[in-house]
Amino acid sequence: xxxxxxxxxxxxxxxxxxxxxxxxxxxxxxxxxxxxxxxxxxxxxxxxxxxxxxxxxxxxxxxxxxxxxxxxxxxxxxxxxxxxxxxxxxxxxxxxxxxxxxxxxxxxxxxxxxxxxxxxxxxxxxxxxxxxxxxxxxxxxxxxxxxxxxxxxxxxxxxxxxxxxxxxxxxxxxxxxxxxxxxxxxxxxxxxxxxxxxxxxxxxxx
Amino acid sequence: xxxxxxxxxxxxxxxxxxxxxxxxxxxxxxxxxxxxxxxxxxxxxxxxxxxxxxxxxxxxxxxxxxxxxxxxxxxxxxxxxxxxxxxxxxxxxxxxxxxx
Numbered sequence: 001x002x003x004x005x006x007x008x009x010x011x012x013x014x015x016x017x018x019x020x021x022x023x024x025x026x027x028x029x030x031x032x033x034x035x036x037x038x039x040x041x042x043x044x045x046x047x048x049x050x051x052x053x054x055x056x057x058x059x060x061x062x063x064x065x066x067x068x069x070x071x072x073x074x075x076x077x078x079x080x081x082x083x084x085x086x087x088x089x090x091x092x093x094x095x096x097x098x099x100x101x102x103x104x105x106x107x108x109x110x111x112x113x114x115x116x117x118x119x120x121x122x123x124x125x126x127x128x129x130x131x132x133x134x135x136x137x138x139x140x141x142x143x144x145x146x147x148x149x150x151x152x153x154x155x156x157x158x159x160x161x162x163x164x165x166x167x168x169x170x171x172x173x174x175x176x177x178x179x180x181x182x183x184x185x186x187x188x189x190x191x192x193x194x195x196x197x198x199x200x201x202x203x204x205x206x
Numbered sequence: 207x208x209x210x211x212x213x214x215x216x217x218x219x220x221x222x223x224x225x226x227x228x229x230x231x232x233x234x235x236x237x238x239x240x241x242x243x244x245x246x247x248x249x250x251x252x253x254x255x256x257x258x259x260x261x262x263x264x265x266x267x268x269x270x271x272x273x274x275x276x277x278x279x280x281x282x283x284x285x286x287x288x289x290x291x292x293x294x295x296x297x298x299x300x301x302x303x304x305x306x
Contacts, residue, residue: 025254062251104215
Protein backbone atom coordinates (compact mmCIF):
# COMPACT_ATOMS: atom_id res chain seq x y z
CA UNK A 1 0.00 0.00 0.00
CA UNK A 2 1.38 3.44 -0.83
CA UNK A 3 0.67 6.75 0.80
CA UNK A 4 -2.13 7.81 -1.53
CA UNK A 5 -3.98 4.53 -1.08
CA UNK A 6 -3.50 4.76 2.67
CA UNK A 7 -4.95 8.26 2.87
CA UNK A 8 -7.78 7.30 0.53
CA UNK A 9 -8.66 4.29 2.73
CA UNK A 10 -8.50 6.52 5.78
CA UNK A 11 -10.82 9.10 4.26
CA UNK A 12 -13.32 6.35 3.40
CA UNK A 13 -13.23 5.14 7.03
CA UNK A 14 -13.73 8.70 8.27
CA UNK A 15 -16.78 9.31 6.09
CA UNK A 16 -19.05 8.89 9.14
CA UNK A 17 -17.65 12.10 10.67
CA UNK A 18 -18.67 15.62 9.70
CA UNK A 19 -16.83 16.54 6.50
CA UNK A 20 -14.68 19.21 8.12
CA UNK A 21 -13.50 16.80 10.84
CA UNK A 22 -12.55 14.16 8.29
CA UNK A 23 -10.70 16.70 6.13
CA UNK A 24 -8.69 18.00 9.09
CA UNK A 25 -7.64 14.51 10.06
CA UNK A 26 -6.56 13.72 6.49
CA UNK A 27 -4.59 16.97 6.33
CA UNK A 28 -2.88 16.10 9.60
CA UNK A 29 -1.81 12.71 8.29
CA UNK A 30 -0.73 14.18 4.93
CA UNK A 31 1.52 16.56 6.81
CA UNK A 32 2.70 13.71 9.02
CA UNK A 33 3.72 11.71 5.93
CA UNK A 34 5.54 14.75 4.49
CA UNK A 35 7.43 15.44 7.70
CA UNK A 36 8.30 11.79 8.33
CA UNK A 37 9.68 11.41 4.82
CA UNK A 38 11.56 14.67 5.18
CA UNK A 39 13.14 13.14 8.30
CA UNK A 40 14.38 10.16 6.35
CA UNK A 41 11.59 7.62 6.81
CA UNK A 42 10.06 5.65 3.97
CA UNK A 43 6.33 5.61 3.17
CA UNK A 44 6.33 1.95 4.15
CA UNK A 45 7.85 2.69 7.57
CA UNK A 46 5.31 5.41 8.26
CA UNK A 47 2.42 3.16 7.27
CA UNK A 48 3.61 0.25 9.43
CA UNK A 49 4.13 2.43 12.48
CA UNK A 50 0.73 4.11 12.10
CA UNK A 51 -1.22 0.85 11.80
CA UNK A 52 -4.10 0.12 9.46
CA UNK A 53 -6.28 3.00 8.22
CA UNK A 54 -9.26 1.49 10.01
CA UNK A 55 -7.46 1.39 13.38
CA UNK A 56 -6.36 5.01 12.95
CA UNK A 57 -9.91 5.97 11.98
CA UNK A 58 -11.40 4.09 14.92
CA UNK A 59 -9.33 6.15 17.34
CA UNK A 60 -10.37 9.42 15.72
CA UNK A 61 -14.05 8.45 15.64
CA UNK A 62 -13.97 7.12 19.22
CA UNK A 63 -12.53 10.35 20.58
CA UNK A 64 -15.05 12.45 18.70
CA UNK A 65 -17.81 10.26 20.19
CA UNK A 66 -16.49 10.85 23.70
CA UNK A 67 -16.55 14.54 23.01
CA UNK A 68 -20.17 14.27 21.85
CA UNK A 69 -21.31 12.39 24.93
CA UNK A 70 -19.49 14.68 27.34
CA UNK A 71 -21.02 17.74 25.76
CA UNK A 72 -24.39 16.06 25.59
CA UNK A 73 -24.31 15.61 29.36
CA UNK A 74 -23.70 19.32 29.76
CA UNK A 75 -26.35 20.19 27.27
CA UNK A 76 -28.96 17.64 28.23
CA UNK A 77 -31.51 20.27 29.16
CA UNK A 78 -31.05 22.08 25.87
CA UNK A 79 -33.53 21.46 23.12
CA UNK A 80 -31.12 20.25 20.49
CA UNK A 81 -28.45 17.92 21.86
CA UNK A 82 -26.77 17.74 18.46
CA UNK A 83 -25.85 21.40 18.66
CA UNK A 84 -22.40 20.45 19.95
CA UNK A 85 -20.87 21.30 16.60
CA UNK A 86 -21.83 24.93 17.04
CA UNK A 87 -21.31 25.32 20.78
CA UNK A 88 -20.04 28.69 21.80
CA UNK A 89 -16.57 29.07 23.35
CA UNK A 90 -18.02 29.59 26.83
CA UNK A 91 -19.59 26.14 26.94
CA UNK A 92 -16.40 24.70 25.55
CA UNK A 93 -14.21 26.07 28.30
CA UNK A 94 -16.68 24.77 30.87
CA UNK A 95 -16.40 21.32 29.30
CA UNK A 96 -12.67 21.79 29.51
CA UNK A 97 -12.74 22.24 33.26
CA UNK A 98 -14.94 19.21 33.80
CA UNK A 99 -12.67 17.03 31.69
CA UNK A 100 -9.52 18.45 33.24
CA UNK A 101 -10.41 16.90 36.55
CA UNK A 102 -11.59 13.54 35.33
CA UNK A 103 -8.90 11.87 33.22
CA UNK A 104 -6.04 11.98 35.70
CA UNK A 105 -7.79 11.75 39.06
CA UNK A 106 -10.31 9.10 38.10
CA UNK A 107 -7.76 6.39 37.20
CA UNK A 108 -5.78 7.14 40.35
CA UNK A 109 -8.81 6.85 42.60
CA UNK A 110 -9.75 3.68 40.76
CA UNK A 111 -6.27 2.25 41.30
CA UNK A 112 -6.45 3.17 45.00
CA UNK A 113 -9.79 1.40 45.35
CA UNK A 114 -8.56 -1.65 43.46
CA UNK A 115 -5.44 -1.83 45.63
CA UNK A 116 -7.50 -1.53 48.80
CA UNK A 117 -9.91 -4.17 47.60
CA UNK A 118 -7.02 -6.48 46.65
CA UNK A 119 -5.44 -6.16 50.10
CA UNK A 120 -8.73 -6.98 51.75
CA UNK A 121 -9.32 -9.98 49.49
CA UNK A 122 -5.80 -11.27 50.11
CA UNK A 123 -6.25 -10.76 53.86
CA UNK A 124 -9.51 -12.68 53.93
CA UNK A 125 -8.08 -15.49 51.79
CA UNK A 126 -5.16 -15.88 54.21
CA UNK A 127 -7.54 -15.82 57.14
CA UNK A 128 -9.74 -18.45 55.56
CA UNK A 129 -6.88 -20.76 54.56
CA UNK A 130 -5.13 -20.55 57.96
CA UNK A 131 -8.43 -21.22 59.67
CA UNK A 132 -9.14 -24.16 57.38
CA UNK A 133 -5.68 -25.65 58.01
CA UNK A 134 -6.15 -25.23 61.78
CA UNK A 135 -9.55 -26.92 61.82
CA UNK A 136 -8.42 -29.71 59.47
CA UNK A 137 -5.25 -30.59 61.36
CA UNK A 138 -6.95 -30.54 64.75
CA UNK A 139 -9.77 -32.76 63.50
CA UNK A 140 -7.19 -35.04 61.86
CA UNK A 141 -5.20 -35.20 65.10
CA UNK A 142 -8.24 -36.08 67.19
CA UNK A 143 -9.30 -38.72 64.65
CA UNK A 144 -5.82 -40.19 64.75
CA UNK A 145 -5.88 -40.33 68.58
CA UNK A 146 -9.34 -41.90 68.67
CA UNK A 147 -8.51 -44.29 65.89
CA UNK A 148 -5.37 -45.59 67.56
CA UNK A 149 -7.17 -47.90 69.99
CA UNK A 150 -9.45 -49.74 67.49
CA UNK A 151 -6.54 -49.90 65.04
CA UNK A 152 -4.27 -51.48 67.66
CA UNK A 153 -6.96 -54.02 68.56
CA UNK A 154 -7.76 -54.81 64.92
CA UNK A 155 -4.15 -55.21 63.77
CA UNK A 156 -2.95 -56.52 67.09
CA UNK A 157 0.17 -54.36 67.39
CA UNK A 158 0.92 -51.73 70.03
CA UNK A 159 3.55 -50.04 67.87
CA UNK A 160 0.87 -48.92 65.43
CA UNK A 161 -1.12 -47.49 68.32
CA UNK A 162 1.93 -45.57 69.58
CA UNK A 163 2.57 -44.24 66.07
CA UNK A 164 -1.03 -43.10 65.63
CA UNK A 165 -1.02 -41.40 69.04
CA UNK A 166 2.20 -39.52 68.32
CA UNK A 167 0.97 -38.51 64.85
CA UNK A 168 -2.28 -37.30 66.42
CA UNK A 169 -0.42 -35.22 69.02
CA UNK A 170 1.81 -33.67 66.33
CA UNK A 171 -1.24 -32.81 64.19
CA UNK A 172 -3.06 -31.22 67.14
CA UNK A 173 0.07 -29.21 67.94
CA UNK A 174 0.35 -27.96 64.36
CA UNK A 175 -3.36 -27.19 64.39
CA UNK A 176 -3.02 -25.10 67.55
CA UNK A 177 -0.15 -23.16 65.96
CA UNK A 178 -2.35 -22.40 62.95
CA UNK A 179 -5.16 -21.41 65.30
CA UNK A 180 -2.83 -18.78 66.81
CA UNK A 181 -1.79 -17.68 63.30
CA UNK A 182 -5.48 -17.33 62.34
CA UNK A 183 -6.14 -15.13 65.37
CA UNK A 184 -3.20 -12.88 64.48
CA UNK A 185 -4.30 -12.68 60.83
CA UNK A 186 -7.81 -11.79 61.94
CA UNK A 187 -6.46 -8.89 63.99
CA UNK A 188 -4.27 -7.80 61.05
CA UNK A 189 -7.13 -7.89 58.56
CA UNK A 190 -9.40 -5.97 60.92
CA UNK A 191 -6.77 -3.27 61.38
CA UNK A 192 -6.13 -3.10 57.60
CA UNK A 193 -9.84 -2.81 56.75
CA UNK A 194 -10.20 0.09 59.18
CA UNK A 195 -7.13 1.85 57.78
CA UNK A 196 -8.10 1.39 54.15
CA UNK A 197 -11.71 2.46 54.61
CA UNK A 198 -10.77 5.59 56.53
CA UNK A 199 -8.14 6.43 53.90
CA UNK A 200 -10.48 5.96 50.93
CA UNK A 201 -13.33 7.82 52.60
CA UNK A 202 -11.09 10.74 53.47
CA UNK A 203 -9.97 11.01 49.82
CA UNK A 204 -13.54 10.95 48.68
CA UNK A 205 -14.55 13.81 50.97
CA UNK A 206 -11.74 15.96 49.60
CA UNK B 207 2.00 1.66 32.17
CA UNK B 208 -1.73 1.43 32.78
CA UNK B 209 -3.73 2.64 29.78
CA UNK B 210 -6.10 4.89 31.74
CA UNK B 211 -3.19 6.50 33.53
CA UNK B 212 -1.41 7.04 30.23
CA UNK B 213 -4.46 8.69 28.70
CA UNK B 214 -4.74 11.07 31.61
CA UNK B 215 -1.06 11.95 31.48
CA UNK B 216 -1.02 12.37 27.71
CA UNK B 217 -3.10 15.56 27.78
CA UNK B 218 -0.76 17.07 30.35
CA UNK B 219 2.33 16.06 28.37
CA UNK B 220 0.94 17.54 25.14
CA UNK B 221 0.03 20.82 26.84
CA UNK B 222 3.46 21.02 28.48
CA UNK B 223 5.19 20.28 25.17
CA UNK B 224 3.24 22.99 23.30
CA UNK B 225 3.92 25.38 26.17
CA UNK B 226 7.62 25.20 25.34
CA UNK B 227 6.85 26.91 22.04
CA UNK B 228 4.52 26.61 19.05
CA UNK B 229 5.09 23.31 17.35
CA UNK B 230 3.87 21.24 14.37
CA UNK B 231 2.41 17.74 14.53
CA UNK B 232 5.47 15.65 13.63
CA UNK B 233 7.82 17.51 15.98
CA UNK B 234 5.25 17.39 18.77
CA UNK B 235 4.91 13.63 18.38
CA UNK B 236 8.69 13.23 18.70
CA UNK B 237 8.66 15.38 21.86
CA UNK B 238 5.85 13.30 23.35
CA UNK B 239 7.48 9.98 22.38
CA UNK B 240 10.62 11.09 24.20
CA UNK B 241 8.76 10.89 27.53
CA UNK B 242 5.99 8.33 27.04
CA UNK B 243 5.52 5.33 24.78
CA UNK B 244 2.30 5.65 22.81
CA UNK B 245 1.33 4.47 19.36
CA UNK B 246 1.86 7.09 16.68
CA UNK B 247 -1.83 7.34 15.93
CA UNK B 248 -2.82 8.34 19.47
CA UNK B 249 -1.69 11.94 19.19
CA UNK B 250 -4.13 13.28 16.61
CA UNK B 251 -7.31 12.57 18.58
CA UNK B 252 -5.73 14.20 21.65
CA UNK B 253 -4.75 17.30 19.68
CA UNK B 254 -8.16 17.54 18.07
CA UNK B 255 -9.90 17.21 21.42
CA UNK B 256 -7.71 19.83 23.09
CA UNK B 257 -8.36 22.09 20.12
CA UNK B 258 -12.16 21.74 20.30
CA UNK B 259 -11.98 22.35 24.04
CA UNK B 260 -10.25 25.63 23.34
CA UNK B 261 -6.91 24.69 24.92
CA UNK B 262 -5.02 24.81 21.64
CA UNK B 263 -5.30 27.03 18.60
CA UNK B 264 -3.73 26.36 15.23
CA UNK B 265 -2.29 28.36 12.38
CA UNK B 266 -0.54 27.46 9.16
CA UNK B 267 2.97 28.30 8.12
CA UNK B 268 4.59 27.60 4.81
CA UNK B 269 7.43 25.15 4.78
CA UNK B 270 9.17 23.91 1.65
CA UNK B 271 6.25 24.76 -0.62
CA UNK B 272 3.64 23.15 1.61
CA UNK B 273 1.69 24.13 4.68
CA UNK B 274 2.49 23.04 8.18
CA UNK B 275 -0.10 23.29 10.94
CA UNK B 276 1.32 24.79 14.12
CA UNK B 277 -0.26 24.32 17.51
CA UNK B 278 -0.11 26.99 20.16
CA UNK B 279 -1.42 27.21 23.71
CA UNK B 280 -4.42 29.44 24.48
CA UNK B 281 -4.98 31.10 27.86
CA UNK B 282 -7.48 28.31 28.60
CA UNK B 283 -4.77 25.80 27.72
CA UNK B 284 -2.33 27.50 30.06
CA UNK B 285 -4.90 27.37 32.83
CA UNK B 286 -5.48 23.69 32.16
CA UNK B 287 -1.74 23.04 32.26
CA UNK B 288 -1.58 24.79 35.61
CA UNK B 289 -4.34 22.51 36.92
CA UNK B 290 -2.47 19.47 35.63
CA UNK B 291 0.67 20.63 37.41
CA UNK B 292 -1.27 20.84 40.66
CA UNK B 293 -2.69 17.38 40.07
CA UNK B 294 0.80 16.07 39.36
CA UNK B 295 1.88 17.37 42.76
CA UNK B 296 -1.01 15.45 44.33
CA UNK B 297 0.12 12.46 42.31
CA UNK B 298 3.65 12.85 43.68
CA UNK B 299 2.21 12.67 47.20
CA UNK B 300 0.32 9.50 46.32
CA UNK B 301 3.46 7.97 44.81
CA UNK B 302 5.41 8.82 47.95
CA UNK B 303 2.68 7.21 50.04
CA UNK B 304 2.72 4.03 47.93
CA UNK B 305 6.50 3.67 48.18
CA UNK B 306 6.71 4.46 51.88
